[in-house]
Amino acid sequence: xxxxxxxxxxxxxxxxxxxxxxxxxxxxxxxxxxxxxxxxxxxxxxxxxxxxxxxxxxxxxxxxxxxxxxxxxxxxxxxxxxxxxxxxxxxxxxxxxxxxxxxxxxxxxxxxxxxxxxxxxxxxxxxxxxxxxxxxxxxxxxxxxxxxxxxxxxxxxxxxxxxxxxxxxxxxxxxxxxxxxxxxxxxxxxxxxxxxxxxxxxxxxxxxxxxxxxxxxxxxxxxxxxxxxxxxxxxxxxxxxxxxxxxxxxxxxxxxxxxxxxxxxxxxxxxxxxxxxxxxxxxxxxxxxxxxxxxxxxxxxxxxxxxxxxxxxxxxxxxxxxxxxxxxxxxxxxxxxxxxxxxxxxxxxxxxxxxxxxxx
Ligand code: AMP
Numbered sequence: 001x002x003x004x005x006x007x008x009x010x011x012x013x014x015x016x017x018x019x020x021x022x023x024x025x026x027x028x029x030x031x032x033x034x035x036x037x038x039x040x041x042x043x044x045x046x047x048x049x050x051x052x053x054x055x056x057x058x059x060x061x062x063x064x065x066x067x068x069x070x071x072x073x074x075x076x077x078x079x080x081x082x083x084x085x086x087x088x089x090x091x092x093x094x095x096x097x098x099x100x101x102x103x104x105x106x107x108x109x110x111x112x113x114x115x116x117x118x119x120x121x122x123x124x125x126x127x128x129x130x131x132x133x134x135x136x137x138x139x140x141x142x143x144x145x146x147x148x149x150x151x152x153x154x155x156x157x158x159x160x161x162x163x164x165x166x167x168x169x170x171x172x173x174x175x176x177x178x179x180x181x182x183x184x185x186x187x188x189x190x191x192x193x194x195x196x197x198x199x200x201x202x203x204x205x206x207x208x209x210x211x212x213x214x215x216x217x218x219x220x221x222x223x224x225x226x227x228x229x230x231x232x233x234x235x236x237x238x239x240x241x242x243x244x245x246x247x248x249x250x251x252x253x254x255x256x257x258x259x260x261x262x263x264x265x266x267x268x269x270x271x272x273x274x275x276x277x278x279x280x281x282x283x284x285x286x287x288x289x290x291x292x293x294x295x296x297x298x299x300x301x302x303x304x305x306x307x308x309x310x311x312x313x314x315x316x317x318x319x320x321x322x323x324x325x326x327x328x329x330x331x332x333x334x335x336x337x338x339x340x341x342x343x344x345x346x347x348x349x350x351x352x353x354x355x356x357x358x359x360x
Contacts, residue, residue, distance in 0.1 A: 001280065002027070002059035002081065004046055004074075005066035006035025008323040008332065009260050012268070013065065014039040016276035022284060027055045034323040035065070047073035056080035061283050063238065067093060067258050068140055084188075084283035085258050089234040093258045096138045096169045103253045106229040110253050111245070116168040119160045125170035126153055135159045138167040147205060149173070174252060176245035180214055181263040182223040183241045185278040185288055186231040193278060194224050195271060195291045198263045198299075200243070206330070208359060209300040211346070212266045213293045222251050230256065239264075239279040262301065262332070269319045269337045270297035296343045298350040302334040304360025311356050312336055315349050329360050 001017055003010040006028035014024035015038055024039040031043050044051035046069050056062055056077040063084055064074075071091040077083055092098050100110045114125040116135065126133060131153070137146035148159040150170075179202060184194035196213030197220050214220075227242055241261030244251040264275040273281075273289025281288055305327035312318055315338065322334040338353060340346040 001025070001284065002055040002062035003035065003039075004052070004055065004062065004064040004069055006030070006033035006041055007065050008034045008321075008325075008334075010035040010065035011038055011323065012265075012274075012276045012321075013063070013260065013279060016268075016274055017280045020277070020280060020284075020286070022280060025055060025058055027051055034325060037324045049073065049076060052077050053080060063259075063279070063283050064090070065259060082283075084237040085240070086235070086237070089236050089240075089258050092234060093256050094139055095167075096136060096141070096255065097167075099256060100169075100253075102230065102233065103226075103256075106226070106233055108226045108229065108253050109251065111174055112172040114170050116170050119156065119164065122160055122168070122170060123153065123156050126150060126156060129170065129172045131155075132173040134171050134173060135163055136169050136171060137163060138169050145205070174245045174247050174254075176247050176252075177249075178214075178246040179243065179254075180219065180223065180246060180251075181210075181241055181243045181261065182220075182227045183239060183261055183264040183267070183275055184224075184227050184231060184291075185239045185275070185282045186236045187282050187288055188237045188285060190232070191288055192228055192231055193273075193288045193291045194227060195264060195267055195275065196220070196293050197223060198266065200263050203359065206303065206332075207262050207301055208303075209298060209350070209354065210263050210266065211296075211298045211350070212270060213296070219246065219251060226251065226253065238282045239275050262335075263299075265321070265335050266297040266299040266337050267291070268321075269339045270294055295339050295341050296346040297340075298338045298346055298353070300336050300338075300350070300353055300357055301332055301359075302336070302357060303332060304329050304358070306334050307357050312353060315353055316340075317345075317349060318353060 006026035011034040026035045026041040071087040135148045198210045198212035199214035200210040242256045243254045268274040272292045338349045
């Protein structure tokens with residue numbers, strides 16, 4: 001299995017593949033990327049045609065842990081190995097406008113929004129859609145990067161100064177009660193398995209912690225139906241995640257990720273088959289595994305630096321994941337999952353663990 005990008009997602013994919021007897025090979029700029037600590041790596045730019053071809057030649061199937069590689073760069077690779085998910089699925093999620101257009105075509109509610117290519121368009125969007133809102137880059141934004149909140153018309157100049165010059169989108173601010181995500185895997189034959197919902201808490205646009213399964217039968221039914229529509233519409237192979245806002249009890253799609261997702265890390269210990277293993281199974285034409293939850297979990301991201309391992313590991317039911325990264329402010333360096341039998345025990349352990357975690 002070739003993996004373009006050797007971040008923590010690629011690393012956890014490789015770790016999930018090994019027990020199945022599937023070997024991984026990475027392509028990444030950095031020889032000491034998290035994935036390179038667990039599998040061999042070709043060092044080079046993610047879009048370098050020669051390196052991509054080498055990766056494809058040495059693998060049967062190629063996937064990615066970073067969704068912003070240009071579809072054109074990946075095109076030649078398709079003649080050599082199978083690329084999963086497909087370029088079509090990858091490119092639709094690279095642009096917030098095309099992603100929202102797909103959701104709308106599939107009758108999945110989205111945030112009121114407008115494309116913005118000039119300051120005049122931004123002014124009009126704020127006037128027509130109302131404020132507060134968020135100006136975002138259409139491409140390459142993640143974890144709250146490339147975003148500027150607008151409180152009203154008076155913020156237009158500052159927002160334009162910060163982000164103007166690239167394709168943008170203005171979105172009406174959603175007064176949500178919760179953020180939830182749904183994750184599922186689809187095989188090439190069209191079989192779909194879906195994980196229980198996760199309820200996610202963000203800070204500064206970055207996932208801080210989440211709990212799963214988030215038990216809400218009505219929301220889960222709707223989220224599953226939306227996820228299936230997207231998976232089938234793009235003939236998807238692999239794991240896909242969709243993030244939603246819950247607004248007045250209704251799901252509003254925020255974005256999707258054509259890959260394993262941070263809000264699904266709990267599935268490593270919390271489900272019969274993890275999202276990582278199901279991605280590997282799907283792209284390698286192996287039967288998909290059960291997504292049954294084994295108990296009640298919480299997942300906490302470690303941002304900036306690893307917390308005290310000893311103190312965390314003293315908490316019953318806690319599993320630690322250190323991505324082997326150098327500490328740096330805001331960087332995702334690891335996570336932990338708490339798995340307990342009862343939600344009360346889980347919540348208590350979560351509160352205890354949160355006291356030990358400092359997000360920097
Ligand atoms: P994104 O990069 O679009 O996932 O945004 C990161 C986070 O910013 C989300 O998880 C929300 O917490 C917040 N956010 C993004 N867009 C909106 C919106 N339209 N209304 C309210 N909060 C938002």
